[in-house]
Amino acid sequence: SxxxxxxxxxxxxxxxxxxxxxxxxxxxxxxxxxxTGKDQNILVIMGATGCGKSGLSVQLASHYQSEIINCDKMQVYKGLDITTNKIPLHERHDVPHHLLGDVDSIHQDFTPFHFRLRADNVVSDIASRNKLPILVGGSNSFIHAMLVNHFNPNHDVFTPKSLISSHLRYRCCFLWLDVEFPILAEYLSIRVDEMLQIGMFEELAEFYDPHTAETMPYTGIRKAIGVPEFDKYFQKNPPSKKSGIDREAFEEAVEAIKRNTHVLAERQIGKILKLKEAGWDINVLNATEAFRAVVEPGTGRNRKEIWEKEILEPSFRIVNRFLKE
Ligand code: ATP
Known part of the structure; x- marks a missing residue:
């Protein structure tokens, strides 16, 4: 109608x-x-950390006149751009990104409830420019808080046995970039090494504050994977002393980061499955082969080609259908 x-x-x-x-x-x-409300279209790109959501969102945004709303709960904070894996400026291709690095908070958490309030205004704003909002990120508690009709900030719906409502306050199209866990885990380990190569260690050394590390609980951006793991390293090897690398402690921190990233990814996949089981109409796109091409090079298949055929084309089909209905 x-x-x-x-x-x-x-x-x-x-x-x-x-x-x-x-x-x-x-x-x-x-x-x-x-x-904005039930008639407002929103495209939602979900998936575990590292599965290519940011790239896909920019590819789709360039095609559909869109603006992106970040829903990764560590990337909403200002700072630690490498450690939290924020999409670099040059990869955003002029697509406006919202709630990405906006919140300056070390001593307080930005909660799903805060996200619901802020994102709501952002959606109205984007709609006023006649553009399509694309919600992108791995924090499913944010996606849930943002989209359900009735949100109760005092209730964690992702605990076992708790029920999730499928009554949403927008007209949503969900795309889930799914990668089989062993392949994703292998890729995530490689990604941690790459993050270290582009300056994660230096970024964390600069961020490190001995007083905070020793006396304060982990809140806000200090919860980002990498901060607690390297706090331990810097407590033993203060950056101010400018001594050489403590290989053993370094490897220990890196291993902990890889382990914790795997655990995060596994938990995120579990939460998406829970939303799906609750009746959210989530379209699954299997990106395993595209990632296999990265972790097992030499098999002759090219990541970009696989991505276009197995992810991009089906995404366009699904979104076109959604926008036409
Ligand atoms: P939610 O569970 O609320 O949907 P989530 O899947 O992003 O969100 P949690 O399972 O709550 O995350 O785990 C969050 C922890 O994962 C954070 O406290 C942080 O340690 C880590 N984390 C999540 N996203 C990032 C990120 N982009 N960079 C670094 N660490 C992250």
């Missing part, structure tokens, strides 16, 4: 002079902002 009312108003607009038409269009845009 919403599409028929919008097409009839389009005809009406075409019948009025251009200057007035422009004004009408502005009014229409404002109305769209004011009425």
């Amino acid at each position: 919403s599409s028929s009312s919008s097409s009839s108003s389009k005809i009406f607009i075409l019948n009025i002079p251009f200057s007035r038409r422009k004004k009408r269009q502005q009014v229409k845009a404002i109305a769209a902002a004011a009425t």
Whole structure:
């Protein structure tokens, strides 16, 4: 019914002079902002850490006139860009990104409830520009908080036996980038090594504060994987002393980071499955082969080609169908 009312108003607009038409269009845009709700389309890209969500979101955003809303709970914080894996500026291809590095907080957590409030305003904003909001990130508690009709901040729906509602307050299209766990785990270990190569250790050395590390609980951005693991290293080898690398302690920190990243990915996949079982209409895209091409090079298949055929093309099909319905 919403599409028929919008097409009839389009005809009406075409019948009025251009200057007035422009004004009408502005009014229409404002109305769209004011009425975000059940008719508001949102594309949601889900998946465990490392499975290629950021890349896919930019590829789709460039095609559909979209803006991206980050829902990775560590990437909402300001700082530690390498450690938290924020998509670098040059890879964003001018697509506006929201709630990415906006929150300056070391001593307080940005909660799902905070996210719901902030993201709600961002959606209205994006809608007022007549663009499609794309929600992207691995924090399913944020996705859940943002999308359900009724949200109770005092109830963790991801505990065993707890029920998840499938009544959503937007019209959502879900894409889940799924990678079989052993392949994903192998890739995540490689990614940690790459992050170290591009400056994760130096970033954490700069961030390290001995007083905070010794006296404060882990809150805010200090919860990011890498901070607690390297705090231990820096307590033993303070960055201010500028001594050489303590190989043993370094390897220990790196192994802990890899382990904790695997645990995170496994938990995230479990949460997506829970949402799916609760009746969320999640489209699964299997990206395993694209990642196999990275972790097992020399098998002759090229990551980019596989990605285009097995992820990008089906994504376009699903989103086109969603936008036409
Ligand atoms: P949720 O479970 O709320 O959906 P999530 O899957 O992102 O969110 P949790 O299982 O709660 O995360 O685990 C969160 C922990 O994972 C954080 O405290 C942090 O240690 C780590 N983590 C999550 N995302 C990142 C990230 N981008 N960079 C570094 N560490 C991260």
